Amino acid sequence: MFSAKTYIDRRSGLQAAIGSGIILLPGNDDTGMNYKDNIYPFRQDSSFLYYAGIDRPGLTFIIDADNNREILFGDESTVEDIVWTGSVDSLVSQAARAGIADVRPLSQLPGFLAGNKQTIHFLSPYRADITLKLSSWLDIPAAQIPERVSVKLIKAIVAQRSYKTTEEIQQIEIAVNTTIDMQLKAMQLAAAGVTETEISGQLHAVAIAAGGHISFPVILTTNGQFLHNHPHHTPLQQGQLVLCDCGAENAMRYCGDLTRTHPVDKKFTTAQRDIYDIVYQSYQAAADAIRPGIRFKDIHLLACEQIAAGLTALGLMKGDPREAVAAGAHALFFPCGVGHMLGLDIHDMENLGEAYVGYTDTLQKSTAFGLKSLRLGRELEAGFVLTVEPGIYFNPLLTDAWQAAGKHTSFINYEKLAAYRNFGGIRLEDNFLVTAEGSHLLGRPFARTATEIENLIASL
Amino acid sequence: MFSAKTYIDRRSGLQAAIGSGIILLPGNDDTGMNYKDNIYPFRQDSSFLYYAGIDRPGLTFIIDADNNREILFGDESTVEDIVWTGSVDSLVSQAARAGIADVRPLSQLPGFLAGNKQTIHFLSPYRADITLKLSSWLDIPAAQIPERVSVKLIKAIVAQRSYKTTEEIQQIEIAVNTTIDMQLKAMQLAAAGVTETEISGQLHAVAIAAGGHISFPVILTTNGQFLHNHPHHTPLQQGQLVLCDCGAENAMRYCGDLTRTHPVDKKFTTAQRDIYDIVYQSYQAAADAIRPGIRFKDIHLLACEQIAAGLTALGLMKGDPREAVAAGAHALFFPCGVGHMLGLDIHDMENLGEAYVGYTDTLQKSTAFGLKSLRLGRELEAGFVLTVEPGIYFNPLLTDAWQAAGKHTSFINYEKLAAYRNFGGIRLEDNFLVTAEGSHLLGRPFARTATEIENLIASL
Numbered sequence: 001m002f003s004a005k006t007y008i009d010r011r012s013g014l015q016a017a018i019g020s021g022i023i024l025l026p027g028n029d030d031t032g033m034n035y036k037d038n039i040y041p042f043r044q045d046s047s048f049l050y051y052a053g054i055d056r057p058g059l060t061f062i063i064d065a066d067n068n069r070e071i072l073f074g075d076e077s078t079v080e081d082i083v084w085t086g087s088v089d090s091l092v093s094q095a096a097r098a099g100i101a102d103v104r105p106l107s108q109l110p111g112f113l114a115g116n117k118q119t120i121h122f123l124s125p126y127r128a129d130i131t132l133k134l135s136s137w138l139d140i141p142a143a144q145i146p147e148r149v150s151v152k153l154i155k156a157i158v159a160q161r162s163y164k165t166t167e168e169i170q171q172i173e174i175a176v177n178t179t180i181d182m183q184l185k186a187m188q189l190a191a192a193g194v195t196e197t198e199i200s201g202q203l204h205a206v207a208i209a210a211g212g213h214i215s216f217p218v219i220l221t222t223n224g225q226f227l228h229n230h231p232h233h234t235p236l237q238q239g240q241l242v243l244c245d246c247g248a249e250n251a252m253r254y255c256g257d258l259t260r261t262h263p264v265d266k267k268f269t270t271a272q273r274d275i276y277d278i279v280y281q282s283y284q285a286a287a288d289a290i291r292p293g294i295r296f297k298d299i300h301l302l303a304c305e306q307i308a309a310g311l312t313a314l315g316l317m318k319g320d321p322r323e324a325v326a327a328g329a330h331a332l333f334f335p336c337g338v339g340h341m342l343g344l345d346i347h348d349m350e351n352l353g354e355a356y357v358g359y360t361d362t363l364q365k366s367t368a369f370g371l372k373s374l375r376l377g378r379e380l381e382a383g384f385v386l387t388v389e390p391g392i393y394f395n396p397l398l399t400d401a402w403q404a405a406g407k408h409t410s411f412i413n414y415e416k417l418a419a420y421r422n423f424g425g426i427r428l429e430d431n432f433l434v435t436a437e438g439s440h441l442l443g444r445p446f447a448r449t450a451t452e453i454e455n456l457i458a459s460l
Numbered sequence: 461m462f463s464a465k466t467y468i469d470r471r472s473g474l475q476a477a478i479g480s481g482i483i484l485l486p487g488n489d490d491t492g493m494n495y496k497d498n499i500y501p502f503r504q505d506s507s508f509l510y511y512a513g514i515d516r517p518g519l520t521f522i523i524d525a526d527n528n529r530e531i532l533f534g535d536e537s538t539v540e541d542i543v544w545t546g547s548v549d550s551l552v553s554q555a556a557r558a559g560i561a562d563v564r565p566l567s568q569l570p571g572f573l574a575g576n577k578q579t580i581h582f583l584s585p586y587r588a589d590i591t592l593k594l595s596s597w598l599d600i601p602a603a604q605i606p607e608r609v610s611v612k613l614i615k616a617i618v619a620q621r622s623y624k625t626t627e628e629i630q631q632i633e634i635a636v637n638t639t640i641d642m643q644l645k646a647m648q649l650a651a652a653g654v655t656e657t658e659i660s661g662q663l664h665a666v667a668i669a670a671g672g673h674i675s676f677p678v679i680l681t682t683n684g685q686f687l688h689n690h691p692h693h694t695p696l697q698q699g700q701l702v703l704c705d706c707g708a709e710n711a712m713r714y715c716g717d718l719t720r721t722h723p724v725d726k727k728f729t730t731a732q733r734d735i736y737d738i739v740y741q742s743y744q745a746a747a748d749a750i751r752p753g754i755r756f757k758d759i760h761l762l763a764c765e766q767i768a769a770g771l772t773a774l775g776l777m778k779g780d781p782r783e784a785v786a787a788g789a790h791a792l793f794f795p796c797g798v799g800h801m802l803g804l805d806i807h808d809m810e811n812l813g814e815a816y817v818g819y820t821d822t823l824q825k826s827t828a829f830g831l832k833s834l835r836l837g838r839e840l841e842a843g844f845v846l847t848v849e850p851g852i853y854f855n856p857l858l859t860d861a862w863q864a865a866g867k868h869t870s871f872i873n874y875e876k877l878a879a880y881r882n883f884g885g886i887r888l889e890d891n892f893l894v895t896a897e898g899s900h901l902l903g904r905p906f907a908r909t910a911t912e913i914e915n916l917i918a919s920l
Contacts, residue, residue: 031491032586034586035811038677040491040493083857084686086683127589128591132591132592136603143596197671198669201665204664205662205664209660211657217499226542226544233711251693344494347497397539398539398543
């Protein structure tokens with residue numbers, strides 16, 4: 001936990017932004033895998049954690065802006081709980097460390113809310129148990145919960161959580177450095193005959209050993225052309241590329257998110273290096289462009305143009321790269337966005353809605369293939385933390401569909417592309433803080449060019 | 461997957477047992493950790509898996525006993541899904557492998573159920589999203605779902621899933637053997653200075669590398685006196701015991717569940733060995749007693765009496781051990797049950813209700829401290845798979861509470877117990893199949909006595 005002052009300051013900022021009414025922040029509960037008590041690793045809701053600081057299930061926090069008071073609803077462990085789980089800090093002492101003095105039994109919450117005439121601000125739930133609770137507490141049919149969400153509360157939270165403080169950046173760097181350890185482990189283990197699941201298991205081990213967990217499901221695959229392909233129980237083969245997109249969540253729940261792509265054979269082939277170098281150029285152009293005031297959508301388009309230019313030079317695309325990007329032809333190779341916000345969530349604040357987090361009232365998300373997967377488009381500001389992650393993907397299913405439909409034949413050289421059918425995919429991803437001057441790369445120094453990666457693998 | 465015949469036979473057995481009406485089996489969906497798309501590892505519902513065989517989210521299966529038909533509701537992946545996740549088997553082909561021919565879009569399910577006049581049998585949900593679905597499909601308020609559950613369906617499923625077939629036992633043995641690999645890893649890594657989370661991370665790695673996952677949250681702790689204490693980021697210290705209770709879930713979702721307790725210093729102290737030997741005698745007495753026709757509650761009491769007799773011989777308890785157990789005094793040291801059913805769930809069928817799985821209309825669960833945590837009490841039958849897991853726990857918090865209340869002073873020597881305040885806890889657990897002749901220990905040979913464990917550790 002941060003100091004009580006951190007949480008008190010955040011809450012007073014939120015209360016000032018909301019002005020009146022009740023801010024209702026339900027924490028997450030445990031979720032059963034195959035029955036109620038066989039639980040997934042507990043993950044607290046990030047906004048609850050940001051304002052109330054307490055990382056345990058069964059809590060709901062209320063800020064009553066009308067009466068300038070805060071109440072945490074939750075129950076202490078019983079002696080019988082302690083037989084099973086051991087002693088834990090009392091809830092009252094945890095609350096005190098977050099600057100919260102008023103702790104009441106959970107059973108008093110429904111009565112507190114029932115018949116309350118104040119405006120109640122709440123966020124859109126992403127777990128059904130929260131929907132059920134809100135429905136019951138507020139006497140709103142479950143299906144109507146989404147339309148009763150407080151946009152004012154969403155905007156106020158986004159306006160705070162988007163700007164990372166020094167103490168938050170320290171936590172993110174811890175997570176990024178553990179993520180580098182995960183990447184090193186993947187490079188160390190990758191060899192013909194080793195399975196994807198063996199490596200993935202070791203990536204979990206690194207994250208858990210560091211006192212946290214993985215920040216999102218591990219992507220460790222020789223089928224990098226599928227953007228979120230998860231590890232299979234299949235052995236790596238000579239000649240393949242391993243795409244490893246993984247992240248650690250540290251003990252404070254801040255996230256890292258890095259991608260490296262490396263050859264099973266420890267050396268890139270010429271064809272692999274050609275594509276890698278284009279991805280790297282795209283990455284570097286995007287990274288160099290980060291500064292306050294630039295729209296991230298423009299950085300995305302810049303990265304796309306680098307990809308189109310590189311593929312045109314290789315003969316896989318043709319025509320003018322800028323025109324190709326404007327037409328959307330590059331999206332065959334790069335069908336997603338070049339990055340997203342990062343913080344307590346790996347896609348930071350995604351549950352609050354991309355329209356509010358990554359876009360603004362004046363810049364709305366495109367619906368075009370490719371651009372519609374760009375989670376962040378707005379003007380950057382100092383304090384934002386984000387990923388840069390261009391890639392080139394040779395997806396045979398998508399290629400077949402486009403070719404059959406005759407799509408973008410003036411920009412794509414389908415004939416030449418046939419040789420790349422089994423190439424796979426390459427992605428390169430780092431995490432950056434936007435600073436007043438430009439940007440700061442997060443984490444300790446780590447290989448990113450093809451040569452650096454080959455040298456690093458040779459040294460492991 | 462097993463053969464189509466396996467699933468077809470199971471379903472025809474279930475349909476015959478239910479006789480009429482619709483059996484409604486919703487499969488599980490993905491669950492978001494901190495937002496909708498950042499998902500926990502998918503876990504299919506075990507009864508869905510048992511009857512429909514398909515391990516992917518977004519499905520609901522219906523057996524219409526009145527019209528002798530089966531329908532699987534679910535959607536095929538779109539081309540756009542494939543950009544992200546790669547190609548997967550079509551749902552139609554997966555269904556065909558489970559002997560299901562009628563696959564319809566999920567959007568048709570609400571219409572199929574709305575206004576349906578047949579009796580609809582469903583199980584009690586353990587996830588809120590299923591509660592919300594049932595509520596919406598069947599037009600039943602969410603709060604009333606639990607009371608509308610079909611006891612007939614529960615009993616019919618328990619009557620099938622309780623008896624493991626040869627092909628199921630093969631799968632459980634795979635999981636048990638991977639669990640032995642996990643235990644070996646814990647013994648190999650345990651040393652002063654190594655953290656609990658480092659070892660826990662490696663246990664995850666073993667389970668994932670084997671192509672499955674963990675079957676329940678890892679218990680890897682030097683505080684074994686707390687029954688379900690989870691790993692902390694704290695280093696092991698000389699003189700401590702490491703209690704490791706863990707399990708693998710194999711690729712088919714069958715579970716293993718073993719516990720070993722071993723010394724950080726690789727050799728048990730005399731005091732540790734004394735307690736270990738009592739646990740082992742209790743374990744062996746319970747294991748030897750397994751046979752069809754015996755009540756598992758009686759095996760539990762036998763194990764308790766062995767613990768009481770051993771602690772009496774050591775001077776920590778006094779009086780007659782049988783009387784001590786009858787009075788419940790042993791529960792200070794062994795406050796839980798000696799075992800549970802095992803199969804597709806680590807506590808098999810726990811979501812169906814212990815009253816139906818572990819007890820019967822004539823043998824109901826005790827509410828006494830200790831016995832109320834015994835999940836299985838009924839007469840054993842050939843084909844049951846279960847755990848045997850006695851333990852002795854020195855829980856200072858519970859001891860203080862009992863001593864302050866003057867509980868069982870005629871059976872417990874509180875004065876002598878003071879020396880064991882920081883002892884910790886010891887548990888020993890294996891998995892058994894009940895056979896016509898008695899029982900069969902599952903998994904390959906593995907150390908269980910104190911001497912065997914010391915020798916094994918010395919050999920690693």
